[in-house]
Amino acid sequence: MEQLTDYSDSRNKGFCIHCGSGLRHDDSNRDYVPTRGLLNPPYPENLPVVDVCRQCNSGFSSDEEYLIAFLGSVLSGSTRPDPVRLPTASDLLAHSPRLGNRIDRSRTVQGNLWGDAEVLWEPELDRIERVLVKNARGHVLYELGEPMLEQPSHVSVCPIQALTTHQVDQFENVPYGSVWPEAGSRMMQRALIVHGPGGAQEVYFDGWQDVQDGVYRYAVAQVSGGS
Numbered sequence: 379m380e381q382l383t384d385y386s387d388s389r390n391k392g393f394c395i396h397c398g399s400g401l402r403h404d405d406s407n408r409d410y411v412p413t414r415g416l417l418n419p420p421y422p423e424n425l426p427v428v429d430v431c432r433q434c435n436s437g438f439s440s441d442e443e444y445l446i447a448f449l450g451s452v453l454s455g456s457t458r459p460d461p462v463r464l465p466t467a468s469d470l471l472a473h474s475p476r477l478g479n480r481i482d483r484s485r486t487v488q489g490n491l492w493g494d495a496e497v498l499w500e501p502e503l504d505r506i507e508r509v510l511v512k513n514a515r516g517h518v519l520y521e522l523g524e525p526m527l528e529q530p531s532h533v534s535v536c537p538i539q540a541l542t543t544h545q546v547d548q549f550e551n552v553p554y555g556s557v558w559p560e561a562g563s564r565m566m567q568r569a570l571i572v573h574g575p576g577g578a579q580e581v582y583f584d585g586w587q588d589v590q591d592g593v594y595r596y597a598v599a600q601v602s603g604g605s
């Protein structure tokens with residue numbers, strides 16, 4: 379990924395974006411956003427990182443492992459993912475039979491309307507949402523230079539295949555309202571100013587950031603009332 383330097387207000391830094399506690403030098407951890415286990419090795423260079431407190435950084439580990447193992451199981455149809463295609467999930471499940479059993483119990487096979495067998499997985503949504511919010515907070519800090527300490531008004535998670543065409547369209551075209559990102563933030567540096575007829579200027583924000591092609595991307599939008 380292209381690594382831009384953050385010139386946004388330094389007063390927004392110096393504390394953990396998850397618990398709000400002040401970051402002492404000896405208690406801070408550099409945390410990758412996204413969580414590296416969600417990517418495939420070899421990892422891309424220049425992954426975004428943010429500072430968080432040591433306690434929060436380790437506090438998400440079991441939920442992150444669950445999400446990686448669950449995604450790997452869904453993508454491969456069983457709790458024995460291909461070690462070449464999904465090495466992290468495969469490794470986690472090989473070393474944690476308990477996690478594998480837990481995920482296995484959330485798998486059911488049902489016949490569909492056409493009489494074919496269909497595999498259904500029921501995720502532990504609270505665990506997945508904690509990882510999503512953790513990464514979202516990191517992405518917002520990285521892009522906008524602003525901490526989002528309050529609880530999100532809503533979190534939504536769903537396979538893209540389950541979205542309607544209209545929902546996919548909304549998802550792909552990240553909305554951007556009248557609020558501009560903070561001066562010096564990475565997102566402001568990514569803004570494109572387009573000169574139209576009569577000297578009119580329009581500003582476009584480069585919505586999606588590809589972290590790893592076909593594996594992970596994110597978009598941050600700032601609209602009136604929040605991000």
Ligand SMILES: [Zn+2]
Binds near residue numbers: 396430435
């Ligand atoms: Zn913390």
